[in-house]
Amino acid sequence: MNSSTMDKYFDLVMKTAAADQTEIVIYTESSALTRFSNSAIHQNMAENNSAISIKSISNGKIGTAFTNKTDDRSIIDTVKAAEKNASLSPKDDDFKTLPTGKAVISTNGYIDDTAKASPGFRADVVADIIKLTDKHDLMAAGSFSTTAGLIGVANSLGAKSIGKITEANLNLVIIGADSSSYAEFYDKDVNNLRLESMVNKAIEKTLLSAGPKKVEPGKYDVILEPAAVADMLGFLAYSGLGAQAVREHRSFMNNNFGRRLISPLVSFWDDANDPETIGLPFDFEAVPKQKVIFFDKGIAKNVVYDSYTANREGKTSTGHALPAPNTFGPVPLNMIMKAGNSSIEEMVDSTQKGILVTRFHYTNFEDPLKTIFTGMTRDGTFLIENGKIVSGIKNLRFTQSILAALDKVEMITKDRHLVKAFIGSCLAPAVKISDFNFTGVSEL
């Protein structure tokens, strides 16, 4: 599918639609993923898919329907199904209108070499990883995926945006007898992969964490690398940084706008147009995405809006609508944390006794208002004593308020890393935090 095919579908839907307002989202994607473990490829796949989603509104009643059958008959049936669903809905008095807005056509996020990456190319990258790990008798596990997508959004009020995008993502775990490490590459351009240095750093970390000691749970100074920081910001993003969460009083931002909640060293925002991130410049209502600052020098500032939540409050959409139907409201997808001026080496130097964490595993909220979450460390947890990493340690469980942790940020690195999140991404630095609450330890 290309832009002109999309226009054909837009025209067909608009010609068929009988509703007061109609929105159409079309996406087409070619993706491939090569997965490896025990230093061999064990799963290897590719997928081609296209799909169309319709939202119909008549007399304030909203219905949606979705299909991945792209023949004319199926599309017409889907429009009718959305209209039928709308007819059965009660009127939503808070719905005002779909957005109008100017057209956005974007190809900045698309790199041809990423789109054309072959199974042989992906296999060669995995082979190169294994050559490096074999030298140290270490095992490699991970996945290498390449994706090309085209997304178009249009509505009957004339809004229309089309964007082309690519993604390359390599995640890597290097495993020793009793230790492991993690590294990730996430970029629109597969050519930016610096494989050898990425793998060698991870190898060094696996070797350094061999023979892990057991440390007792308690409060420690902690250095969190970017993957762990991104995990924390991701929880804040989906649980409390959207207007719907605030409206429903389930956001930690409620009653706190304008107040300092976290360290003045910390600022973070959403910005899909930042060249260091990956993202479409428009949302799933075709609205151009705005930069939205959530915390500025520790002070709670704003949340993101889609057209529904913005119209309800007399505001303007910030371009953060998710695909319909969406009961969760708008969510930021391109989180960015402001860089500091430090380095991980300087953080380690400054630490009398502390713990360095590569990444978290299986984190989950216990209290979204107090932002208390729990999870485990994974793939490289180290003990720091007297300004030096002295050994790897067994993985620890933490039970900790995210906002309380961000209030105790003492240092932030200059370097940031783009981390692929559960949805969207996060450009995150490493941070040093005092009094991080570890509550348990793994036996293995």
Added chain:
Amino acid sequence: MKVILNEALNQASIQGAAYADVRIVETLLQSLSVKNGKLEEISYNLSSGFGVRVLYNGSWGFAASNILSKDEAAAITHLAMDIAKAGNSVQKQKVDLTKAEAVIGHYKTPVKIDPFSVPLEKKIDLLLQTDKILRQDKRIAVADSGMFFIRKKIYFASSEGSFIEQEIIESGGGISAIAIKDGEIERRSYPNSMGGQAQTRGYEAIDDMRLAENSERVRDEAIALLQAETCPSKITDIILDSSQLALQVHESIGHPCELDRILGDEASFAGTSFLSLDKVGSFKYGSPLVNVTADATIPGALGTFGYDDEGVPAQKTYLIKDGVLTGFLTSRESAGQLGQTSNGTMRADGWNRSPLIRMTNINLLPGDWNFEDLIADTDDGIYLETNKSWSIDDKRINFQFATEIAWEIKNGKLGKMLRRPNYTGITPEFWSSCDAICNDKYWTVWGTPNCGKGEPMQVAHVAHGTSPSRFRNVQVGVGR
């Protein structure tokens, strides 16, 4: 359908595949959600396509497309072969499939009421009715009521001569109320959290839930929790209700018993397992009361089907017998490691995913206690109900769960309500502390329709049969 299946198998054969299978899957999802008086979701979602899996010189290749045509079948099979050939260059050991009988089979979920025949108006009315009751108190900030229905048609054919048609029907639903006051947030859900209960049944599953009849209690408990005492931090005896225990089984028995995890296939993402092949037959997983099956044949359970996505018939097998580990969840590729054949757990999340080892219905078999007797037998402890959050490490050994609600147990009686309960433990220690399991009168199979695993991410629909059980000397109130 057969044109596509045959074309893919023919092309795979011509190009030298040692084995091939092809699945055509069509999934229809209808979902409805009412939140705070508004019908926030009424949708109709149709996804169809086919996936071809080939084995060439000991390497897998998988490719999938949403375009159902003979030409596309040929092109996608070529792509799957190219992928398998690329994998040959990074191979340590050739894939060797254990034997499976060729099957010509058919399976259809038995239903009393086809959920797609029930008028949408009736479904919406029920959700609006429950929503109205949930919101009768202003302290309820968010009232959620929802239901979903799935009809999945699967056509499977393999180069070994299998041809299987299946139609799986699922129905699910539930309600929840969130109460918020003075910076405190509490939630109650029914019949379970995370959307409620889900089963392979028809609309009768929704009727049986009696959502409207339970709405008032759910609302009132959410509000009462705002004033309840916080669960203390201490080591004590706990009794878990069957729905929380279902997730405990899921995370600390189901996942660690997946043989692909044990063999390292999930090392970079979902994680591995503290179990190993040599532990089968000797490892003490829990107390002698602990008996666990993987049973894909339980009528109405969410993890029930006729055949897995390798064409292996649904089975019942023991994972733990009298507290000792006896087996794993296996595939045709992995079962040979145990000198066995597959026990039929390979399932894919739709046409565009290659099958993985997934849980079916993983069940803690009932004991012989009455619930009332179990409470009466407990001098000092806490009874915890309905999952709120879950977390476990990448080897499935250190877990922490929070539940929505708990009650103190004092001198054999349920006492005051407790808020923010949570508990933590180490998997084999925890299961070894199990000293009482309620009988089959209290045994419920809970659907878990959100089990994530694999890259690209796949979501499996699985289930767990459990009855309330007691565990001694468990740490509760973590992080206080």
